[in-house]
Amino acid sequence: MPSLWITNARVIDPASKRDAVGDVFIRDGKFAASLSAADKKRAKKIDGKGLVACPGLVDIHVHFREPGQTHKETIATGSRAAAAGGFTTVVCMPNTSPPADNAGTIQFIQDAVERDAVVKVLPTGCITVGMKGQALAPIGSLKRAGVVAITDDGDCVQSNELMRRAIEYAKMFDLPVMDHCQDASMTQGAVMNEGVMSTRLGLRGWPNAAEDLIVARNVVLSEYTGGHIHCQHISSKFSIDIIRRAKSRGARITAEATPHHIALTDDALATYDTHFKMNPPLRTEDDRLAIIEGLRDGTLDCIGTDHAPHTDYEKDKEFDYAPNGILGLETALPVCLDVLVRRSKFKLPHLIDLMTRRAANILKLPAGTLAPGAAADLCLFDPAEKWKYDAKAGFSKSSNSPWTGQTMTGRVKVTIVDGRVVFQNGKIL
Amino acid sequence: MPWTRRHLLTIEQLSREEIEQIHATAAAFKRILGRSVKKVPALRGKTIVNLFLEPSTRTRMAFDMAAKRLSADVIAVEGSSSSTTKGETLRDTAQNIQALQADMIVIRHAAAGSPLYLSRILDIPVINAGDGAHEHPTQGLLDTFTMLEHLGSLQGRKVVILGDILFSRVARSNIHALTKLGANVTLVGPATLVPHWFTGMGVNVSYDLRSALADAEVVMLLRIQHERQTSSHFPSLGEYTSMFGLNKTRAGWLHPKAIIMHPGPINRGVEIDSELADGDRSVILEQVTNGIAVRMAVLYLCSGGQPETVAAGSGQ
Numbered sequence: 091m092p093s094l095w096i097t098n099a100r101v102i103d104p105a106s107k108r109d110a111v112g113d114v115f116i117r118d119g120k121f122a123a124s125l126s127a128a129d130k131k132r133a134k135k136i137d138g139k140g141l142v143a144c145p146g147l148v149d150i151h152v153h154f155r156e157p158g159q160t161h162k163e164t165i166a167t168g169s170r171a172a173a174a175g176g177f178t179t180v181v182c183m184p185n186t187s188p189p190a191d192n193a194g195t196i197q198f199i200q201d202a203v204e205r206d207a208v209v210k211v212l213p214t215g216c217i218t219v220g221m222k223g224q225a226l227a228p229i230g231s232l233k234r235a236g237v238v239a240i241t242d243d244g245d246c247v248q249s250n251e252l253m254r255r256a257i258e259y260a261k262m263f264d265l266p267v268m269d270h271c272q273d274a275s276m277t278q279g280a281v282m283n284e285g286v287m288s289t290r291l292g293l294r295g296w297p298n299a300a301e302d303l304i305v306a307r308n309v310v311l312s313e314y315t316g317g318h319i320h321c322q323h324i325s326s327k328f329s330i331d332i333i334r335r336a337k338s339r340g341a342r343i344t345a346e347a348t349p350h351h352i353a354l355t356d357d358a359l360a361t362y363d364t365h366f367k368m369n370p371p372l373r374t375e376d377d378r379l380a381i382i383e384g385l386r387d388g389t390l391d392c393i394g395t396d397h398a399p400h401t402d403y404e405k406d407k408e409f410d411y412a413p414n415g416i417l418g419l420e421t422a423l424p425v426c427l428d429v430l431v432r433r434s435k436f437k438l439p440h441l442i443d444l445m446t447r448r449a450a451n452i453l454k455l456p457a458g459t460l461a462p463g464a465a466a467d468l469c470l471f472d473p474a475e476k477w478k479y480d481a482k483a484g485f486s487k488s489s490n491s492p493w494t495g496q497t498m499t500g501r502v503k504v505t506i507v508d509g510r511v512v513f514q515n516g517k518i519l
Numbered sequence: 520m521p522w523t524r525r526h527l528l529t530i531e532q533l534s535r536e537e538i539e540q541i542h543a544t545a546a547a548f549k550r551i552l553g554r555s556v557k558k559v560p561a562l563r564g565k566t567i568v569n570l571f572l573e574p575s576t577r578t579r580m581a582f583d584m585a586a587k588r589l590s591a592d593v594i595a596v597e598g599s600s601s602s603t604t605k606g607e608t609l610r611d612t613a614q615n616i617q618a619l620q621a622d623m624i625v626i627r628h629a630a631a632g633s634p635l636y637l638s639r640i641l642d643i644p645v646i647n648a649g650d651g652a653h654e655h656p657t658q659g660l661l662d663t664f665t666m667l668e669h670l671g672s673l674q675g676r677k678v679v680i681l682g683d684i685l686f687s688r689v690a691r692s693n694i695h696a697l698t699k700l701g702a703n704v705t706l707v708g709p710a711t712l713v714p715h716w717f718t719g720m721g722v723n724v725s726y727d728l729r730s731a732l733a734d735a736e737v738v739m740l741l742r743i744q745h746e747r748q749t750s751s752h753f754p755s756l757g758e759y760t761s762m763f764g765l766n767k768t769r770a771g772w773l774h775p776k777a778i779i780m781h782p783g784p785i786n787r788g789v790e791i792d793s794e795l796a797d798g799d800r801s802v803i804l805e806q807v808t809n810g811i812a813v814r815m816a817v818l819y820l821c822s823g824g825q826p827e828t829v830a831a832g833s834g835q
Contacts, residue, residue, distance in 0.1 A: 286719035290531075292631040292653030292691060362632030408609055408630035410651070 099138025104443035119509035146178025146467030151394030158187025178467035191216035241268035257317035298326035327380035399488035424498035544816035585814035659692025682741030
C-alpha cells in the first residue's frame, strides 16, 4: 500500500484541536506525524488546496437492509453511498428481515461486510427477540458476535420493565442501548407531527409528547440502573430540555439529531410528498431551532442520518401507506454545512466534531481522529463547491431523498479508509 | 373571470370568486332540475369514472345522478370490486382507468391527499369526493350553497359546527368555504374531537355548547365516526348525547330563524333528536337535493364549461 501525502489542505482534527492549513501523512494504513524523505518520494500525493481534510465521518444510525430487503439497499450499495458522503464508519440498525436478533444473523452481516463493504460497517443487535418487545434477545451472544450496541430501532420497547432489564443486562457487557423514543399507544396510525399542519391536512398526528415520555422514561431508567442509553433522532424541543437537565445531573444519556430534523419542518408536507415522511416526523420551526441549539450546547451529541432507503414504487403511494424514511448519507455533509455552519453560525470544526469524534465516542469506536497511529480514515471535501444533487445518480440503491434537484454547497472529493482511497472525484475506486 | 381549473381537489385552494362561480353555476343547474325534462347534453359522449375506494351512499348517488343529468356515461368502481384488493397500487388503477379513455375521475379514498396524488399522475380531471379526514369539497360547496339560499349572505354570520371535527373532512371543507365567504365559524364538541389546533385555521373553538349555540344562524351537526377512532375519544354515545346532542331545549338557544344542517348519515337520537331532524328548521334533505346541482356544476366546469354558458349552451 503506497503512503499518502495530502498537501495544503485545511486540516481539522477536533480531537487535537488542530485547525490549520497543512499536510496529512498516511503510512501503512495509519496516520503518521511525518514521512521520511524516501517515503515522501514514493508517496501518492493528493492536492488538498482549497479543501478541508478531516477524520472520516462517522454515522451511528443507518439502515442497509441486508439481509432480507436487498431490493432497497445492500451492504455493498449502502457502504458506497457512505463513502461518497465522506463517511468511513457507519453503524447499521438491526431491523433487517429477519431482524438481527441472534449471533447467526450478525455473522451473516459481518461476512457481507467483509466481502462487499468499502467502508467500516458495524452491526447492532436487537434488544428483544424479533424486535417484538416481549423477551430479551441473546444480548451476550450478540456482543460476542461483534455488535457495538443494541437497539429495537423503529419499534421502541414499550415495557418499562423489559427496558430496565435490557439496560441492566447490557451494562454487564458495556453495550449502550440505543432507543427510538416513541410511545406506541399515543401514535397509533400516526403519519406526521400532530399540530396545525396535521389538522389542516387531515393526517393522523404523532404528538411530540409521545417522544418526550419515552425520553423521560429513558432518563429515569438510565439513572436508576447506571446504564448508558442513547436516544436516537431527537425531534422534539421538550425532549431536548429533558436531556439537558439529565446531563446536568451526570446521567449517562446521549442523543443524536438528523440532518432532516435540523433542515426541515412539517410545513414541507403541504403537498403530501412522501419524501418528507419519516419517523419521528418533521416537527415545527420551534422544534427545529431547539434541535440546533441542542447541538450547539452539547445536549445533543452528534449527527446521525437515519439513512433509510426505500424503492420508488414503495414510496410512490398514498401518504398514509408509504413507508417512513429517507436517504441521508450522500447529503448529510452539505445539508449540515448549510444549516449549521452557514445559517446557524457554527464553527466548521464544531460541525466536524459532531460528525466524527463525538459520534464515535458514544459507542467508544476507535474513529474520528487524525492522531498519528490511528486508522487512516479521512474525508477530504470542498466546502464551497456547488453541485446539483440527483438521488438517482447517487450510490444508494434507492433514491428516496427530499433533496433531489437541489443545489448543494460543499462536496466530498476523497474518502480514505485505512489508508486506501475508496472514493475520489465522484467515483468509487 | 373564466373558470380555469381542471381538478377540484380542495376548497382550501379555491378563491372566494371561484366558490361563487360554482354556486352561480349550480343555481343555473338547479333551475334546469326544476323543469320536467331534467337532462342537458353538456357532457354527452364523455365518460366519468366514479372510483369509490371507501363506502359511500349519498355522495356516490349524487355524483352518479349529476353525471347522468349532464348526459355523461358513468362507470362505478368500488373498493371491494376493484383491483386494489388484489394488491394493485392506486397509480396503476388510475392509469388503467385513463388508458380505458375515461374523461374524468371522481375519487373517494380513505387516505388524505390521494386526489392530489392522482392529479399529479393523470392528464384527466380529478374530482375529490372525500379524502380521509382532509376535505370533501363538493359537500362544503353544497352546504354553503344551501346556507346562502336561506341567509342570502354569509358575511359576519355565526355558523356553528358541532360534533366530531377531528375526523371530519366535511368540517374542514366547510371551514375553508365559510371563512372565505366571510362567516364567523365556531367549532364545538368534546375537547378530544375538537383539538385546539383548529384555531390555526381561522375559527373559534368552544367546549361550551350554550354560548356556542347562542344566536347562531346555522348549526351543522356531524356524525360521530366510530369507525375512524382508534382510541376512546369520549366515554360513550350516551354521554355524548347528554353533553352535546342537539335537542329541543338546546335548539332554543339558537337564533330564532336558525337552520339545522347535517351532511348525513344521521344517527337519530345520538347527535340530533329525531323530532328536530324532521322539523321545519331542518334543511337536511335540501342539502341532498342541492348536492346534485352543485356536483353538476363541478363536473361541468372541470370539463371545460364556463359559468355563463349553462343556460344558453347546455339547455334544451
